Amino acid sequence: MPVLKYYYDLLSQPSRALYIFLKLTQIPFEAKPVSLRKGEHRSDEFKEQLNRFQKVPFIHHGDFKLAESTxxxxxxxxxxxxxxxxxxxxxxxxxxxxxxxxxxxxPLNTRMKCALYFWHKWLIPIMTESEPNERKVAAQESEMVTCLDEIETLWLSQGHKYLTGDQISVADIFAACEMEQPRIAGYDVTEGRPLIKTWFERVKQDCHPFYNEAHAIVDKIASKTKAKL
Amino acid sequence: MPVLKYYYDLLSQPSRALYIFLKLTQIPFEAKPVSLRKGEHRSDEFKEQLNRFQKVPFIHHGDFKLAESTxxxxxxxxxxxxxxxxxxxxxxxxxxxxxxxxxxxxPLNTRMKCALYFWHKWLIPIMTESEPNERKVAAQESEMVTCLDEIETLWLSQGHKYLTGDQISVADIFAACEMEQPRIAGYDVTEGRPLIKTWFERVKQDCHPFYNEAHAIVDKIASKTKAKL
Incomplete structure (x- = not known):
């Protein structure tokens, strides 16, 4: 079987989710980090040779190229x-x-809602060297709050220990990795949400030590944000 | 095997996609239409008995309940x-x-981009009995145009007759059903896009007569919109 090459950036939520999954399952892979911050994905060469979508994560498995985390x-x-x-x-x-x-x-709930909050509150201001648009931040925060509440009422109130049953699955990893992103912008999704808090601890424990390993960069940036607040 | 009950509204894009798929494959099902316009999905009874997400499509297969089209x-x-x-x-x-x-x-491309254009241009004005917010419509149209161009450059330019290969798949059905929604608001996705136009005709032909059957209601509303323009 050909070598599996995994292209990722640990600042990308689905990149972290698949990284944790690969490590936990011990699927052998060659790590191919891509730096989104340096714009490595934007070159024509990247588009032609590596991934026409110019995003991460993606894999090459022999001649076979595949994008999209699911x-x-x-x-x-x-x-x-x-x-x-x-x-x-x-x-x-x-x-x-x-x-x-x-x-x-x-995708249209946890991923979109947490990511849009993160963009408006943290990423766009950094990229454009300007203050956050507070009206947009408030609107996105409100949508994210609704989504996080739904994670408690629609998913975690179903009587199971995890999102979709009593055993951890990839659903939990994908969800947790998205819910880490607002933390970079100073928002803690576990605060005031006891079901999410207990579930989150469980997921981190079950994915130890790879959860922490994948989130080291998030921890580092989040602590800088916290120091500023 | 228990009876498969399919709950849907043909005004919903993924409802149409699964409806066409069920009909083409002759999977036996009991049709359970839900009227979103009448708000049938909003009752507590619906939430408790039928689908806690209060959306369509979903299925009941014996005691097993399942939402989310994919x-x-x-x-x-x-x-x-x-x-x-x-x-x-x-x-x-x-x-x-x-x-x-x-x-x-x-979900974050064809579905979101076509749906948001449709909402701002057509659905929100009808629901709120007001004129479309032209600034928002223009912004959403621009995002939809980028996405439609990407369907040509990233998918249909790969040398295949369909989105993901030389034979039609569910990917084509899901995409086509989303790309019909802007037509209700007067936007024809095939105009000026020869690759989409040829592909779209192919998909409709391969899904005949169920494609037309599923889109009868869209055709009816779209012709009213056209008459007004």
């Missing part, structure tokens, strides 16, 4: 099934469907 | 494999991954 997850689950403990992405049809239900809900 | 697609592909021609959602790992790559790209 597509990569599905591909890895087939190609490396023997290495993956079933609870991460269950073979049972209904259990798999429940994980996929969260992964289907995720 | 999760439903995956579930149907396992439960009714014997009825589904392989090209719709291939078993081959790399071919499947390519369809999933589009389905992963879809």
């Amino acid at each position: 597509a990569i997850l599905g591909y890895l689950s087939r190609e490396f099934r023997h290495l993956i403990d079933d609870h991460w992405y269950p073979e049972n049809s209904q259990a798999r469907a429940k994980v996929d239900e969260y992964l289907g809900w995720h | 999760a439903i697609l995956g579930y149907l592909s396992r439960e009714f494999r014997h009825l589904i021609d392989d090209h719709w959602y291939p078993e081959n790992s790399q071919a499947r991954a390519k369809v999933d790559e589009y389905l992963g790209w879809h």
Whole structure:
């Protein structure tokens, strides 16, 4: 089997999620870090040779190129099934469907809402060297708050220890990695949300030590933000 | 096997996509139309008994309840494999991954961009009985145009007849159903985009007569919009 090359930047939420998944399952891969901050993904060469979408994460597996984190997850689950403990992405049809239900809900909810808050509060001001647009930040914060409340009411109130059942799955990893991003901008998603707080601790513990390893850069930036506040 | 109950509203893009898929594959189902316009999804009873997300589409399969169109697609592909021609959602790992790559790209691109244009141009003005906010409409149109151009440059320029290969798949159905929504608001995605135009005709033909059947209500509303312009 050809070497799996994993291209990622640990500042990208889905990059962290797949990184943690690869490490936990011990799927062998060659790490290919890409620096988004240095704009490495913007060159024509990157577009032609590496990934036409000019984003991370993506993989090369021999001649096969693949982008989009959920597509990569599905591909890895087939190609490396023997290495993956079933609870991460269950073979049972209904259990798999429940994980996929969260992964289907995720992009336009957890991912979009947490990312847009992070952009308006932190990323855009840094990139444009200007103050945050407080009206936009407030609007995005309100949408994020609704989404985080829904994570408690629609997902974590279903009587399970994790988002989609009593065992941890990739759904939990994908969700947690997105919910770390607002922390860079000074917002703690666990504050005032006891269900998220308990769940978050559980996920971090189950993914130890790779969760912390993947989030070292987030921790570093978040502590700088905190010092400023 | 229990009866598959399919809850949908043909005004919802993913509802149409799954409806066409169910009809093409002849997966037996009990049709359970839900009227979003009448707010049938907003009642407490709906939330408790039918779908806690208060959206369509979703399924009940015996005691099993499932929402999110891509999760439903995956579930149907396992439960009714014997009825589904392989090209719709291939078993081959790399071919499947390519369809999933589009389905992963879809929510924050085709789906979000076409839907937000439709909302600001058509839906919000109707619901609030006011004129469209032209600044927002222009901003959303610009984002949608970028996305439609990317469907040509990133997907349809890869040398295949369809989005992810030379045979039609669910990726094409999901994309086409989203790209119909702006038509309700008077925007034709095929105009000035020859690759989309040819592809769109191919998809409609391959999904005949169910494509037209699913879009009868869109056609009706779109012709009223056209008459007004």
